[in-house]
Amino acid sequence: MKFLFNKAIVTTLLSSSFLVLCFLLYKNYRSSEEVDLLKIAFLFIPISLLCTLFHELGHATATHYYKAKHGGIGFGLYLYFMPVFFADVTDIWRLKKWQRIVVNASGVYFALIFCTILILLSVVLESKVLFAIGSALAFKQLYNLVPYLRTDGYWIASDYFNQPNLMINSFNQFKKLISLNFGKFSRKDYLLATYGLFNFGLMFYFVVYMLAFHFFEIILFPQKLFLFLSMISLESFSLTFSEISKVLPVIIFIFSQFEF
Numbered sequence: 001m002k003f004l005f006n007k008a009i010v011t012t013l014l015s016s017s018f019l020v021l022c023f024l025l026y027k028n029y030r031s032s033e034e035v036d037l038l039k040i041a042f043l044f045i046p047i048s049l050l051c052t053l054f055h056e057l058g059h060a061t062a063t064h065y066y067k068a069k070h071g072g073i074g075f076g077l078y079l080y081f082m083p084v085f086f087a088d089v090t091d092i093w094r095l096k097k098w099q100r101i102v103v104n105a106s107g108v109y110f111a112l113i114f115c116t117i118l119i120l121l122s123v124v125l126e127s128k129v130l131f132a133i134g135s136a137l138a139f140k141q142l143y144n145l146v147p148y149l150r151t152d153g154y155w156i157a158s159d160y161f162n163q164p165n166l167m168i169n170s171f172n173q174f175k176k177l178i179s180l181n182f183g184k185f186s187r188k189d190y191l192l193a194t195y196g197l198f199n200f201g202l203m204f205y206f207v208v209y210m211l212a213f214h215f216f217e218i219i220l221f222p223q224k225l226f227l228f229l230s231m232i233s234l235e236s237f238s239l240t241f242s243e244i245s246k247v248l249p250v251i252i253f254i255f256s257q258f259e260f
Helices: 007-032 041-065 090-094 097-125 128-143 152-161 166-178 187-213 215-219 221-231 241-256
Strands: 073-078 082-087
Touching: 007 097, 007 128, 041 097, 041 128, 090 097, 097 128, 097 152, 152 166, 152 187, 166 187, 187 215, 187 241, 215 221, 215 241, 221 241
Parallel strands: none
Antiparallel strands: 073 082
């Protein structure tokens, strides 16, 4: 798969995938909002795992491309219950900065190609189910590029700044900046402090917003989760993307607490 890392091919695939995804999601997104996730779980779960496998294959392939050692692709549980694949690419720390960035970005690169093919297939087959699955997986990959917590975007930023402990170091630089202790700040230090400001601001805004507008939803989430699990076996029960989007901020807020 070395040809996938040719600059011309990377540019062509990424730009075409981005344009195709934007156009099709804009034209057809509403049609997937009312798809019942429980009824398509038999498809969503294996396709989601396959997409994750492609994602990790991207990391492993890029590692091999730069002649670094990589372990196999393993399987485990994230937060004790979410099944995930993972690729051991710890040897990339001996690579150059931009090579590490490519390795960490290649997971999203491979997964977006997968999502684009899946959504195109859904259009050809006129399948709302495949379109809904492809849309959800595509949005997940875009979220993965946000340089926050432990996403691929975070590790890309970590490589760019050459900071293995980016979260802590950027916050320390931010504290120096606001304390006016920046007499010897370099351009890199200012960028690192700006990243620390971005992370701190994002966390502060998100926590304040959630506690101000979703406090009771957070408090009642365990009860609602128990109710959901008790009703999931009922034939009349349904769960659509539209309904999930209403509780997604609460789910992200709760899960993000495990990342710190």
